[in-house]
Amino acid sequence: SAVVAPVVHAVISRSESSVKPKAQPTTAPEKKAPVLVVASLNKSYSTAGLTHHRRPTVDTGDHDAADPIPQGVPQGFSGEHVIAGWPSWLTSVAGEVVHGWLPRRADTFERLDKIGQGTYSNVYMARDLQSGKIVALKRVRFVNMDPESVRFMAREIHILRRLDHPNVIKLEGIVTSRLSHSLYLVFEYMEHDLAGLAATPGLRFTEPQVKCFMRQILAGLHHCHGRGVLHRDIKGSNLLIDDNGVLKIADFGLATFFDPAKTQHLTSRVVTLWYRPPELLLGATEYGVAVDLWSTGCILAELLAGKPIMPGQTEIEQLHKIFKLCGSPSEEYWAKAKLPDVTLFKPQRPYRRRTAETFRDFPPTALDLVDTLLAIEPSDRGTAASALESQFF
DSSP states (O other): OTTTHHHHHHHHHHTGGGSOOSSOOOSOOOOOOSOOEEEEOOTTSOOOOOOOOSSOOOOOOSOOTTOOOOOSOOTTOOHHHHHHTOOHHHHHHHGGGGTTOEEEEGGGEEEEEEEEEOSSEEEEEEEETTTOOEEEEEEEOOSOSSHHHHHHHHHHHHHHHHOOOTTBOOOOEEEEOTTTOOEEEEEEOOSEEHHHHHTSTTOOOOHHHHHHHHHHHHHHHHHHHHTTEEOOOOOGGGEEEOTTOOEEEOOOTTOEEOOTTSOOOOOSOOSOGGGOOHHHHTTOOOOOTHHHHHHHHHHHHHHHHTSOSOOOSSHHHHHHHHHHHHOOOOHHHHHHHOOTTHHHHOOSSOOOOOHHHHTTTSOHHHHHHHHHHTOSSGGGGOOHHHHHTSTTO
16 A cells, blocks of 8 residues: 555546535635534544545435444443533433543534535534644434434444544544534545545546555455444445545444344345345345445446446346346355345346456456455355455455
């Protein structure tokens, strides 16, 4: 990564004309809003990146069963924390996610512009008036204010506090209002995302640049998986990049905790359609790191091909695109999978695997890694650690 960083920086610089300037306020400061409270993490936590996407995530569906979110106000979470500004609707159902954080006044932030929108959130560029630094404020929207909805939101905070890696965003603080039942997550502002750079007219990544990005993605995923976290929405717009070519995995709104040693029921309605693995399209509710690795394989092939490799419009079309490229599953796969929607999606005739001929222009080592990550059988995709050991790098 260090060797190719100057090259990556040059490529990113070429794309700046198509990216919104990061520190030019386009609107006057807003009128004074009701008093808010911003909670910052203790100094022992490092800074990291922004959460946003330019294309909304689709098909989020139902929640996972038995999410391990701390509930209630933990011992030691005393009245002084509530007085500092934490609303009871948060602390009463998920007090642990904010335990130990220090409050800060909201009037030290100046909101500048809206920069992104997702299924459950909007993201704004803002200025920290104390440091002068540009930050991103992600506003989390609530379906309603019942405890289950709050716990679902709190899961993202809980997950972010567990992660600490140069290639994963780090939560810097929270803005919360007792009056409006709103919540903002504070992140460092990142200048670009991989989808935006890849869509720049006339821009095509070189093999060293692709290696640089992919190594960082896999390193971030290796950390997440090692901490018991599945991202479940790896795509270009959730991979943020600064002007030095440093990449950070962002937007953990669909992420969940998992334990490979235990069987747990998870929703299949995750991962944006073009990057969703076949087992989720078939309704699987027991899965692991292989779902993130499939998405990563799609990203690798997309960067080398210069375009998305399987842009389906519906779940059925997406499955058939997968089968036509990667081959249809074997009879043994169908038999042992015990998936609920097999009869609806099983092709009438088998498809052979065509990755080698489709991507024949790829470097041989890159093709080998794509072939591994896009294996129909989840267990054949390996791990982020094994991918990092690929000859491609």
